[in-house]
Amino acid sequence: MTARKIIIDTDPGQDDAVAILLALASPEELEVLGLTIVAGNVPLDLTQKNARMVCELAGKPETKVFAGCDHPMVHRLVTAEHVHGASGLNGPVLPEPVMPLQDEHAVDFIIDTLRAEAPKSVTLCPLGPLTNIALAMRKAPDIVDRIQEIVLMGGAYFEVGNITPSAEFNIYVDPEAAAVVFSSKVPIVVMPLDVTHKALVTKPRNDAFRNLGTQVGTAVAQMTDFFERFDKEKYGSEGAPLHDPCVTAYLIKPELFSGRHINVEIETKSDLTRGMTVADWWRVSGREANALFIGDVDADGFFDLLTERLARL
Ligand code: RIB
Numbered sequence: 001m002t003a004r005k006i007i008i009d010t011d012p013g014q015d016d017a018v019a020i021l022l023a024l025a026s027p028e029e030l031e032v033l034g035l036t037i038v039a040g041n042v043p044l045d046l047t048q049k050n051a052r053m054v055c056e057l058a059g060k061p062e063t064k065v066f067a068g069c070d071h072p073m074v075h076r077l078v079t080a081e082h083v084h085g086a087s088g089l090n091g092p093v094l095p096e097p098v099m100p101l102q103d104e105h106a107v108d109f110i111i112d113t114l115r116a117e118a119p120k121s122v123t124l125c126p127l128g129p130l131t132n133i134a135l136a137m138r139k140a141p142d143i144v145d146r147i148q149e150i151v152l153m154g155g156a157y158f159e160v161g162n163i164t165p166s167a168e169f170n171i172y173v174d175p176e177a178a179a180v181v182f183s184s185k186v187p188i189v190v191m192p193l194d195v196t197h198k199a200l201v202t203k204p205r206n207d208a209f210r211n212l213g214t215q216v217g218t219a220v221a222q223m224t225d226f227f228e229r230f231d232k233e234k235y236g237s238e239g240a241p242l243h244d245p246c247v248t249a250y251l252i253k254p255e256l257f258s259g260r261h262i263n264v265e266i267e268t269k270s271d272l273t274r275g276m277t278v279a280d281w282w283r284v285s286g287r288e289a290n291a292l293f294i295g296d297v298d299a300d301g302f303f304d305l306l307t308e309r310l311a312r313l
């Protein structure tokens with residue numbers, strides 16, 4: 001089986017970090033063409049630094065990392081230090097990155113890569129606000145039909161919002177960008193809070209990371225020790241929800257997940273419900289389905305996969 005070509009668009013973020021580690025630990029299934037970085041959890045200067053630190057933690061300093069947009073299309077940047085800490089990667093103490101940042105802008109890398117690779121041979125994996133993806137589509141409309149699939153973390157329906165009562169963070173930060181992506185007619189798989197809140201790092205699961213006895217296992221355990229505070233306090237969760245690694249795990253083992261092909265529209269007009277993903281789960285709107293909206297995961301299978309792959313690094 002040839003590895004699937006992917007571009008990970010990301011705003012690390014502890015959960016982004018675990019998603020990147022899982023991808024870099026799975027070369028048989030995934031060929032990571034590059035990481036494109038966006039402002040989100042913390043500003044761009046930190047997300048691009050965190051991405052490089054994670055690649056070096058994985059022992060993959062040859063990974064190409066491209067800095068992208070430092071603010072959303074319309075709104076002012078909203079960040080989430082209250083969840084991820086001031087650095088965006090609080091928890092482990094990791095060395096300053098040595099590997100270089102690529103010169104090319106992330107948006108141009110996305111465009112150039114999609115034009116250079118065979119049509120429908122590259123999957124985009126957004127783990128943060130969709131600014132880079134939307135601007136690439138706007139700047140080069142010809143690339144839209146060349147995208148194989150978009151598998152993203154974002155949105156919510158039954159779980160409602162985590163940054164406002166009605167919106168999930170990635171979509172809330174740049175709803176206009178999300179509207180561009182969801183109306184693009186590219187095949188989309190959505191990992192909303194509805195499923196990511198079922199992928200919780202309980203203590204036994206975090207102990208399994210720590211008991212790997214490796215730098216990666218220890219760092220991931222320290223990341224989730226820090227990252228879990230927000231969700232434990234807000235939701236009374238049993239542990240940190242591994243939002244973004246659901247994207248990577250889906251690409252490796254889709255059978256762990258289940259969902260419905262439905263219509264998903266993005267609220268961009270109302271301040272009250274800005275960034276809400278209006279997911280027609282019960283198919284009452286008559287609007288055309290534009291996304292596979294994932295609602296469930298085999299959590300034990302997910303963590304078995306994640307732990308086995310992290311042990312490789
Ligand atoms: O709402 C969760 C999402 O927002 C995750 O991708 C997290 O990393 C933040 O970007």
Ligand code: CA
Nearest residue numbers: 013016127128
């Ligand atoms: Ca993220």
